[in-house]
Amino acid sequence: MPEKKQLNIGLIGTGFMGKTHTFGFASAAKVFDLPFCLCLHTVADVSDEAAAQAAAAFGFRHWSGDWRTLIADPDIDVIDITAPNALHREMALAAIAAGKHVYCEKPLAPLAADALAMAEAAEKAGVRTQVGFNYLCNPMLKLAREIIASGEIGAVRTYRGVHAEDYMRDPAGPFTFRHDPAGGGAMADIGSHALATAEYLLGPVSAVMGDCVTVIAERPDGRGGTRPVAVDDVGRAFLRFAGGASGSLEANWIATGRKMQHDFEIYGEKGALVFSQERFNELHLYSSDDPPGRQGFRRIEAGPQHVPYGRFCVAPGHQLGFNDLKAIEIAGYMDAIAGLGPEPFNFRAGLRIQQLVETIHASSRARSWLDIG
Amino acid sequence: MPEKKQLNIGLIGTGFMGKTHTFGFASAAKVFDLPFCLCLHTVADVSDEAAAQAAAAFGFRHWSGDWRTLIADPDIDVIDITAPNALHREMALAAIAAGKHVYCEKPLAPLAADALAMAEAAEKAGVRTQVGFNYLCNPMLKLAREIIASGEIGAVRTYRGVHAEDYMRDPAGPFTFRHDPAGGGAMADIGSHALATAEYLLGPVSAVMGDCVTVIAERPDGRGGTRPVAVDDVGRAFLRFAGGASGSLEANWIATGRKMQHDFEIYGEKGALVFSQERFNELHLYSSDDPPGRQGFRRIEAGPQHVPYGRFCVAPGHQLGFNDLKAIEIAGYMDAIAGLGPEPFNFRAGLRIQQLVETIHASSRARSWLDIG
Amino acid sequence: MPEKKQLNIGLIGTGFMGKTHTFGFASAAKVFDLPFCLCLHTVADVSDEAAAQAAAAFGFRHWSGDWRTLIADPDIDVIDITAPNALHREMALAAIAAGKHVYCEKPLAPLAADALAMAEAAEKAGVRTQVGFNYLCNPMLKLAREIIASGEIGAVRTYRGVHAEDYMRDPAGPFTFRHDPAGGGAMADIGSHALATAEYLLGPVSAVMGDCVTVIAERPDGRGGTRPVAVDDVGRAFLRFAGGASGSLEANWIATGRKMQHDFEIYGEKGALVFSQERFNELHLYSSDDPPGRQGFRRIEAGPQHVPYGRFCVAPGHQLGFNDLKAIEIAGYMDAIAGLGPEPFNFRAGLRIQQLVETIHASSRARSWLDIG
């Protein structure tokens, strides 16, 4: 067995997502037969102290209080950006300029213009990129796409998507970067997931009519006062797909009680698919080919037939977790870097989502339908 | 115990809904302590023969092949109209002119203008009217309304409603009166239920943005040819409620696999309600007042505490059926006729639904938001 | 259309079940094309006053404070017994002696010996009998039986049944006839339903091992003191079926939170069936004939294909209620009286259930397996 080439990872950002990525690298290396030997090379944070602590906790060999140092390091192959959105562009462009592959947490950038610059730079430089839309890595979503593509449910006619949580339901929750008029709001933060899923399954959206509503009009500014909020707490859209279907979608971060309602219902000529991220190891399939009196929604549980579930467990029904989805994402990205497959969700794809979000926002402001360019 | 006054019912129409009404009269008379002794007096159908057969099958004393005869009969107190929509106006106005109370199956009429004439005539004549929106008679909807009114879930912020079935999913299904440009389409046929539920729970809708789509563009005309279809197979709307909430709604009669998805999700400041007509003896309540680590959607099963469930069964969990909802509707209407309560859903309310439907249609055509007058 | 023969009903008992029967007669007469014209002739209760009140409320023409008078009335064709269990034998034997058909609420009698006498008397007299096991009248149970009989799930291997509610969970609930050592306890009261369902679906049980447990050892006697309780609050049984399957069953009337957990799971060589009375308009079918990667439990919703659902509603998904099951039971009984079909669940069948219950009790006391005679 030939020795695998080592791939050195440089991570920027050590919060929730930085941690999740670290879990993902460790897990992907065990679960998949990756084309590289992954090395957690260097981690960067806002200070030397924070970075050193993260290096110890996460298992990185080196650390730095300056992300530029990390990007400049010739030993590092992949720059993994989990810093706040506002910094994505600057970091990614610097990394691309240094010839690095770039893995960037979603959303790719606050504004589509930023994302466009990033995508174009990456394409010009010929580096491999990945944006973290890990819900798409669920084997049951892959199954749903296969079922649609195979014609099992006939041509898709209508779509209903939602991504609802409640982490912003409390008006006492402070103003954060997620409330920033440039790039903030529920549609950008979680509607982006719902949009990615919709296009993953049904292909491109061709037109939208947006309805974005601010419910909590001001939030504590952290200095004893309040600050007005203009972004959407709930964002809705009617959708037209290029393939002919119509649909709707809702992003809602004040849906009290919902923790992970990333759901869809797809109705085709001959069947239907229903999915909830609340039980993401299941897919519900209705087929009008079933015998009369025996038709119904069938609860398919994830198992080894649903690639790559079998990598994690040889027996069905044992269930993948959220962090496993990240490992799948990383494995796909590694294959892309090795030239063994396409980029699963590159900067161009990330840009696409930003464009959809911005068009929905623009449509809502204009109170009229807008085509997707 | 004083003898109850007899109330003579005259039924026009003997199809699905005519039958359901007959079941409802029989059941209501047993289950409730009605203010009247109900008499199935006369049934009218398109021919003497059909009417005679229906009289025997349904238990009516008399029959007629001409509905005008029935309306003219001075012994009859209530005219119950379950004939095709296109005839509702003429029949109802005649009945009102004859001083009868009028019970009319939904939709009240194909067009809001018809419904307006009917509502105004009834109000002028002082007769009691009822439109058949029986899903509203579910004790669990009443419970939902009480929970909202009591403030248990705080001010409602967002609403998601749907009524989806699949009875029109097959393009080989023939053109029917439901496809008539005047009054047809999914929004009118079943979206009307979703609209009624939305306003029942959250109060008046103040503005809508419609999205009505024809998916099956032609259907067999029954004479070997085809006929173009212009009405909506799926109709969507964004909603603004006068009370401050925003929401959305979908009516879909081509939702393959769905038989009775009359569902809603309501998110308030402090809690949430989730309901599906597929399991209409349950209501799911989330309360953020529950202790930390113990919060979750609570599946409340219908029981005697949920009026008027206890009329049907003294023990919880036994479940009401669809026909029981009709009995509840009838009981409420009888009380209204006796002056013991308000009309549960009179012609004015039926008109309201028609106006909402038409405004959604108009909004969809105009591709812009419209206020509800 | 020839005039139907009138069938006069005499009802004894006016409690929960008396009322439910009255609903059932009214509903059956409307929903089904019964072979008779049903007449609610006479109702009997413990006093003239109570009987008169019930006659008015339920719509009976005559009333009596003495059930013997009712039985003696030559005009009455069917005696319907919903009085306390302890009186069933005496009443039924008197009715049979008078040549009446007898409809008796479950359990048929406190002891199998009583039930045997009743069954033999009825058979000797040639009258038609019916015991009220209305859960068996659910179209979805009929569907389950058909699926098993057709071989769709292969030979049945294992069975799990339960009937759990919580109406006896509170130790402050008083001692009632249901706690009487002769005929009381959870296995007799609700386990009887679970046993009836098990044999309805899988055929005769051939041996049992019982496990009956008294949890609440004394209850208020209603006179300020307490009274010891010896009957089972929870009764369990291992089962052997003559057809070869093995299984288990639980009856539990202290299952806090459960209102109607009359459930079963059936595992066959090739498939499975799962049912819950909590959602009794659904049956879940698993078939290993479904394609690989597409297998799962299929939620079949009741519809017109599932006889006699279509009698109640022409469209699927609308759902039957508990009282509708009673109407189905009555329709089947009427057919049996008219000679148009077998008795759906006659006294001999009711006796069978009593024997099973008593054998489980005996097995539990003996702490050993017992064959069913």
Added chain:
Amino acid sequence: MPEKKQLNIGLIGTGFMGKTHTFGFASAAKVFDLPFCLCLHTVADVSDEAAAQAAAAFGFRHWSGDWRTLIADPDIDVIDITAPNALHREMALAAIAAGKHVYCEKPLAPLAADALAMAEAAEKAGVRTQVGFNYLCNPMLKLAREIIASGEIGAVRTYRGVHAEDYMRDPAGPFTFRHDPAGGGAMADIGSHALATAEYLLGPVSAVMGDCVTVIAERPDGRGGTRPVAVDDVGRAFLRFAGGASGSLEANWIATGRKMQHDFEIYGEKGALVFSQERFNELHLYSSDDPPGRQGFRRIEAGPQHVPYGRFCVAPGHQLGFNDLKAIEIAGYMDAIAGLGPEPFNFRAGLRIQQLVETIHASSRARSWLDIG
């Protein structure tokens, strides 16, 4: 930050569970702040070739075709046994004799006598042991135990447990070590999980009545013939708990359609708990302290309040996977080795489960109740 002591792991066996353990070590090291720095030191398999391959695939530094070599290596601290059950005793005793900590996959050994020798040897040697009952590591089971211990549902009265899968449903599946009369059968293989869960939640079982049934009486022997099977395909037990509750349990490996039905229902004086491993990030709680008309089973979704969920994800509803449970198990074991906590499930606990299984088998053979010694 002081350097952590390195703990060298020696793994025997490289099948499904060997792989799962490797995933678990990698994940535990990332997710938890372990007291050791884990080193995958040596892996042993049946041949040098297989071991070398596994070392490369799983990331072990060394490998050996002889497990004795591995145990003899003074550098190795923990011996992790995932080899076939029949070898557990010999391997574990050798490891204990060498002064190693031993981590052994379940079941601990085919027979309780073996397990006893292993437990006593470990206790005498003072090494730390762990048996792999990873379902117990689910935060929702911990929550269930806390709810019971806190008295929130009152004293527990009845218990219903099941572990059903279908991996042995096909009679064409060959005879394996799981069918060996010594230690085989569904009760030993998966009933052991159900028993572990029952005692984890309710405390010790004091008596059992077993019902073990062989359904598929012979299986292919792999050499063209068949071999008789005597072990249980379905094993049932009535249970008495020392704490006063009674219950039942079923182990079933021919439950067609079931992939992971490791479920329980617990009914207490004041509330109830319902759980299914099919959706193991949820626990359903019923509380009769909820207001009248608002009571119901509450679906609690796993979140950071449910320790140690927050180690994996800071946000609720994202869900753990099966492999995450293994990481939790390993983290607990590492703490025990470091003296920071008790052994989560040591050989003595593993022995206990074997004793329960054997007593159920013996009870079934004797057809009578047996006390747990």
